Amino acid sequence: MGAGTASLRDVAELAGVSITTVSHVLNDVPGKRIAAKTRQRVRSAAAQLEYRPNKLAQGLRSQRSYSLGFVSDLVATTPYAVRMVLGAQEAAANLGYLLFLVTSGGDQDLEAQQLRALLDRQVDGLLYASMFHRVVEPPALLEAAPVVLLNARCADGRYSSVLPDETGGAWAAVEELARQGHKRIGFLHNELDIPARSLRMRGYQEALAAHGIDFDPELVWCGEDAPGGYAAARELLDRPECPTALFCFTDRMAMGAYQAAQELGLRIPHDLSIVGFDDQEVVSAGLRPGLTTMALPHYEMGRWAVTELMKRIDAGSDVPPTHALLDCPLVHRESVAAPREAR
Amino acid sequence: MGAGTASLRDVAELAGVSITTVSHVLNDVPGKRIAAKTRQRVRSAAAQLEYRPNKLAQGLRSQRSYSLGFVSDLVATTPYAVRMVLGAQEAAANLGYLLFLVTSGGDQDLEAQQLRALLDRQVDGLLYASMFHRVVEPPALLEAAPVVLLNARCADGRYSSVLPDETGGAWAAVEELARQGHKRIGFLHNELDIPARSLRMRGYQEALAAHGIDFDPELVWCGEDAPGGYAAARELLDRPECPTALFCFTDRMAMGAYQAAQELGLRIPHDLSIVGFDDQEVVSAGLRPGLTTMALPHYEMGRWAVTELMKRIDAGSDVPPTHALLDCPLVHRESVAAPREAR
DNA sequence: TAATAGTGCCAAAACGTTTGGGCAAATACT
DNA sequence: AGTATTTGCCCAAACGTTTTGGCACTATTA
Structure with missing residues (x-):
């Protein structure tokens, strides 16, 4: 009944054999x-002692630590x-595999330091x-191990990356509204310089076009978070020819839009339909009525x-990088x- | 100019000395x-090769992996x-130190498996x-390493633990309202069987008492999340002698209370003051007006x-466990x- | 000059694995 | 019976450190 400390x-x-043999047996070489x-005999001895291999030793010997770094x-x-x-x-x-979690807070030096700490521990990949979805300039240290970019991509496409399909998401959101018969669909847009901005705009425009609706720049208003959403919605809804539906860049902006609608006596969804983005549940499920x-x-x-990273770990760095776009489901x-x- | 792979x-x-000497120098033994x-000579050789110690080897030899497990x-x-x-x-x-992050999803077997994976990697502590704040029944495997309980405690107090001061928080929330002159302070309470429930109730009652306000069970109503908060608030506010202030168990319930208030034509904070709990920013900063x-x-x-965990790692398990209660600041x-x- | 003390360094074992190259004994062929 | 093959196992090196216990010099002291 070993305390898990058996080597x-x-x-x-205990089994009366050599270390080599034990290793061979337990690893099914x-x-x-x-x-x-x-x-x-070996197996029962191992069981009896509750033997567990020391991953440090294993990693040292076989150049596999079975740990990954998650850098954000x-x-x-x-x-x-x-x-x-x-x-x-x-x-x-x-x-x-196990994940080491590190955060840099955006500080380059700190990030480098953390990356080194990960590499010191011989992580198999990063x-x-x-x-939030953005284009990053990956630090040089990333070269030292297989890497996959998560919710980000690099300008030269050197590393594999996975991103949400922003355009498709926006498209589906607007499609949902258009299918219900809406013609004047406002867009509570973001003003940050992030990829999602232009990508979702594209989806918005393409979906409108697909339904034969002319794009009206007057129906697009920028802002940020709930207060920005509130302001933008007031702006759009205070007009004579106000939109009958709003597509919001984030659920938080939608939250602001709810407030504006309420103040103007517009009932959702009777007088105004709203679709958000993010499915930030505290907001989307917390609002009345629930936010689509x-x-x-x-x-x-x-x-x-992780799946992609594994491929790259196993296959070496010669396999070309893959870039994935994952669907944003409508809730x-x-x-x-x-x-x-x-x- | 080593690729960081120098041993x-x-x-x-490169320095023309023995490994021993290098180790002595670099570790300032x-x-x-x-x-x-x-x-x-040694130092500049190390610098030139960009030498970085292999933590696996270090850990193997010196029984210190410089990594911790974060189990949630x-x-x-x-x-x-x-x-x-x-x-x-x-x-x-x-x-x-670096943190291994694992989550069990509440599944006992999975948790045990993850814990073993951590121990296999020779984490120095857990x-x-x-x-959410609760009383846990720690799995036996925790015995295998120094442990600190985070946002939890165990019944027998065997392990060090740190918790939010729920009672103090509730006290301060109600105090804030009472100080403004409120006498009828409703409590949108939770109905879950969690420690926070009775602790905050205590804070609520004590703060009332401190201000000479009689506790009125009629002013306490249970629910959960935004919908529950909405329902509870409707219940409380629809009365002739309705409260002038609401203390909510969570920001989400407060969100529901906002909706109820709006429907009843009560303006916040003019007609109704509200204090939430959690400072869940999407909600608290997203509501109009901002939620205190x-x-x-x-x-x-x-x-x-981790500070406490370090103490225990360095000092051995003979030091008695500490139990901390940390303040909940009013926002x-x-x-x-x-x-x-x-x- | 010889004993003593101090200085500067190193060899080797150990941590717990994996793995390539064995080597005896058992079995199969001729 | 003698050789070839197979079976079953093990030795030892290696991974990259830390650490103990030296050993060979040089400098000091008597």
């Missing part, structure tokens, strides 16, 4: 001829990003994650990244209905 | 007499808990974290936990004012 030697001694009886700019304020970590962690666990919104596939991206709640006019 | 032997060769010149039930849906991880991670990084609320000291708890926004009657 290969202890097992060997192919091509090694060992009598069934001996195997049995800031895990802090962004709640949904947690699902990225979770997806990665679960996928890793299934393969016998997940370089951004908390596009979910970001954070969990799936985390999983994808139906109660904020969308046909426009009044169409009823 | 002690390479440095020794006290009591070792080595000529200043030699030291210089589920990192998933709960966004604020992220700050716990962050606090732990930053504190660990400052001490040269952070056993709960995503009690923040949970997740970040600080994370920090405290002022715009949802509190004096009651109308008092103006």
